[in-house]
Amino acid sequence: MFKEARLNLTVWYLAIIMTLSASFSAVIYYGINSELRRIEHVQKIRLQRLVVTFPHLAEFVPQEVEAVAEARHKLLVTLGFINLSILILAGGGGYFLAGQTLDPIKRNMDEQKTFVSDASHELRTPITSIRTEIEVSLRDKNLNLSDAKKQLKSTLEDIIKMQSLANYLLELNKYDNKKLEMKKIDLKKVAEEAVGKRKLVKNFKSTFVKGNHEALVEMVSTLVDNALKFSPKDKKVIVNVSKKKIKVIDKGIGISREDLPHIFDRFYRSDKSRGTEGYGLGLSIAKSIAVAHGASISVKSQPGRGSEFTVSF
Ligand code: ADP
Numbered sequence: 001m002f003k004e005a006r007l008n009l010t011v012w013y014l015a016i017i018m019t020l021s022a023s024f025s026a027v028i029y030y031g032i033n034s035e036l037r038r039i040e041h042v043q044k045i046r047l048q049r050l051v052v053t054f055p056h057l058a059e060f061v062p063q064e065v066e067a068v069a070e071a072r073h074k075l076l077v078t079l080g081f082i083n084l085s086i087l088i089l090a091g092g093g094g095y096f097l098a099g100q101t102l103d104p105i106k107r108n109m110d111e112q113k114t115f116v117s118d119a120s121h122e123l124r125t126p127i128t129s130i131r132t133e134i135e136v137s138l139r140d141k142n143l144n145l146s147d148a149k150k151q152l153k154s155t156l157e158d159i160i161k162m163q164s165l166a167n168y169l170l171e172l173n174k175y176d177n178k179k180l181e182m183k184k185i186d187l188k189k190v191a192e193e194a195v196g197k198r199k200l201v202k203n204f205k206s207t208f209v210k211g212n213h214e215a216l217v218e219m220v221s222t223l224v225d226n227a228l229k230f231s232p233k234d235k236k237v238i239v240n241v242s243k244k245k246i247k248v249i250d251k252g253i254g255i256s257r258e259d260l261p262h263i264f265d266r267f268y269r270s271d272k273s274r275g276t277e278g279y280g281l282g283l284s285i286a287k288s289i290a291v292a293h294g295a296s297i298s299v300k301s302q303p304g305r306g307s308e309f310t311v312s313f
Helices: 001-052 054-060 066-139 145-176 185-195 215-231 282-292
Strands: 183-186 199-205 210-212 237-242 245-250 295-300 306-312
Touching: 001 066, 001 145, 054 237, 066 145, 066 295, 183 185, 183 306, 185 199, 185 237, 199 215, 199 282, 210 215, 215 237, 215 245, 215 306, 282 295
Parallel strands: 199 237
Antiparallel strands: 183 210, 237 245, 245 306, 295 306
């Protein structure tokens, strides 16, 4: 589909450039040719006069002005050559530019496709599990109330998982559209609300930015949740807030070099975190929130030593 669109776009670029080039050539040819005609006319009159004055030279006088005819021929060849060169250059350049124009659209579509297939995959697992459990229960003639309750409990767990995925998906769209209401807020208050009653080392200083309190609380909560989730219970998690920066530091499992460039991608989870809860969407939502605030989010990490996430406004 993109190959066809690229070719179509190239043809359009070419059509525009060649129409312009042909029009310019026609104007140039018309201008120079009328000048040549004038010269030709003057030359003919001179030659006729020469024949009248010296009749014995008549057989040596050419019928047409050869130099002018030659100049006209050369002009046509030159214009033809220029147009052919433009056609070749514009064809190549147009094809390249069409590729450049379509590339971001193609990348975006590829991302959307991957996203839809990842989301479907995540939904399929709990749906399959619910279906299997219900089918097995319905076939079981001796199913008693306690078994049925157990089954309902397990179904409920799967439904809660799907609900949380649906919420995540809605969140993703919410921040991507960047329709956040912004006002002057204190990052210290954001961090206090995000940390809540959790036991962490808090170094909070008031620092003001323009932002959306709820969205930023969600962003910091994600970073704090991850720091706790990926650290042993006895290791401290530190949250620093000052000078328009929020840092969340842990001494947990850390992130491998291979995973590091991907952790903000949608649905990305390192092999080590497969067993834990989560869809690999938290950080990608956190990044969308940071981007919607014109802030940057970065990470430093060493496997086995811990990670440090920084959001700078
Ligand atoms: P999840 O819901 O799986 O935690 P996230 O988008 O929040 O998804 O994180 C993506 C992945 O990045 C996690 O699965 C984990 O592998 C890695 N990660 C994020 N934060 C940390 C951290 N503080 N320490 C180690 N790994 C982390």
